[in-house]
Amino acid sequence: MSMRIGFLGGTGIEGRGLALRFAHAGVPVAIGSRSADRALAAAAEYNRVLGSETIRGLVNQEMIRNSDLVFLTLPHDQASAALDAVRADLPAGLVLVDVTVPMRFTEGRAEYVEPPEGSNAEALARRLSPAVDLVGAFKTIPAHVMGELGTALDCDVFVCGDSPAARERAMEAARLVPGLRPLDAGPLAAARTLERMTVLAVNLNRRYKRKGARYRIQGI
Amino acid sequence: MSMRIGFLGGTGIEGRGLALRFAHAGVPVAIGSRSADRALAAAAEYNRVLGSETIRGLVNQEMIRNSDLVFLTLPHDQASAALDAVRADLPAGLVLVDVTVPMRFTEGRAEYVEPPEGSNAEALARRLSPAVDLVGAFKTIPAHVMGELGTALDCDVFVCGDSPAARERAMEAARLVPGLRPLDAGPLAAARTLERMTVLAVNLNRRYKRKGARYRIQGI
Secondary structure, X not given: OOOOEEEEOOOOHHHHHHHHHHHHOOOOEEEEEOOHHXXXXXXHHHHHHXXXXXXXXXXXXXXXXXXXXXXXXXXXHHHHHHHHHXXXXXXXOOEEXXXXXXXXXXXXXXXXXXXXXXXXXXXXXXXXXXXXXXXXXXXXXXXXXXXXXXXXXXXXXXXXXXXXXXXXXXXXXXXXXXXXXXXXXXXXXXXXXXXXXXXXXXXXXXXXXXXXXXXXXXXX | OOOOEEEEOOOOHHHHHHHHHHHHOOOOEEEEEOOHHHHHHHHHHHHHHHOOOOEEEEEHHHHHHOOOEEEEOOOHHHHHHHHHHHHHHOOOOOEEEEOOOOEEEEOOEEEEOOOOOOOHHHHHHOOOOOOOEEEEEOOOOOHHXXXXXXXXXXXXXXXXXXXXXXXHHHHHHHXXXXXXXXXXXXXXXXXXXXXXXXXXXXXXXHHHOOOOOEEEEEOO
């Protein structure tokens, strides 16, 4: 089964790190943007880092048509609007992977901003037709570390979602990247835990003056 | 600074694992119970496992007088009542370490039972005088693994609490056990994350048919 990976909002730091890692692993990657120019510019920059012409830049609609799995890599407060703008273009069976985490900084600490739906993943899922499967995954891995291709990841990717088949597709994607191990975290509501874990990792980074805190499960 | 460790509710599986690990590391340990007989019976059983007479069994009040740090190792729904019963006996400056996690099982999955206060640690803290410091820690480490002295722990202990000094004391305690690394998780409200992480680990154990899922932070 082919695995072409697209990015809705791939021009930011989250999209950059993931796109680089997947492309580096030989996976076909397309960066999407509302603007073809911005998509092309981002793809060109990423390709310079890779030293090859492997990443394409496309407008969102075209990116979606050319992807089996689309990452939602926007700031959490822009994700809903971006999703609404492409909703009509999302084909049935598409797997959307939400990596967003709603947080704010107060007195030097990151704080989780709990959405009324329980998690941002659940909030976004409500905006979609039931034919599109949303998965929450890759939330806990710092974009900074993803983007440093020389750094061994050596960590776990927690995958949650209400469709077991969609979870499996996201886990397949994670397996394509060296150093990542996917773990099935169950229903989408597990995003309540995963999103908070990201906030904890951000605070650990601040306290210990590091940038790459990420999770590994021992015993599995 | 001495570190004598006591257990309020030390006759259950959580208390057993922690008591064995600390005693094995040479730390003075006292098991507390409302009943001297039950405390003595548990201590005798643990000492048989250890092959030495290092753990004492005491009634709760006496255990508290002989401890610098007291673990609250009761089922989450008994912790409040147990705390209320000894509240008058808790000296100022005592560090209480809450390891409880409120969860229930529904259709084969563990679910977090969110307390109105946000976490069980915060709920328990409200029952205490401000002179007693409550720390949430050791929540994410499976009792099963703690109790298997032959298993290398090789994981992190997340410590949260509103008193930095109390967090430091709990971190000192964690450092006494080989294979445990304490990490400062910040204010007590971080227990909202840690308690959910325990539920996630329980569900990972069930899904992957293991018993010892526990967390290690990479990059710190």
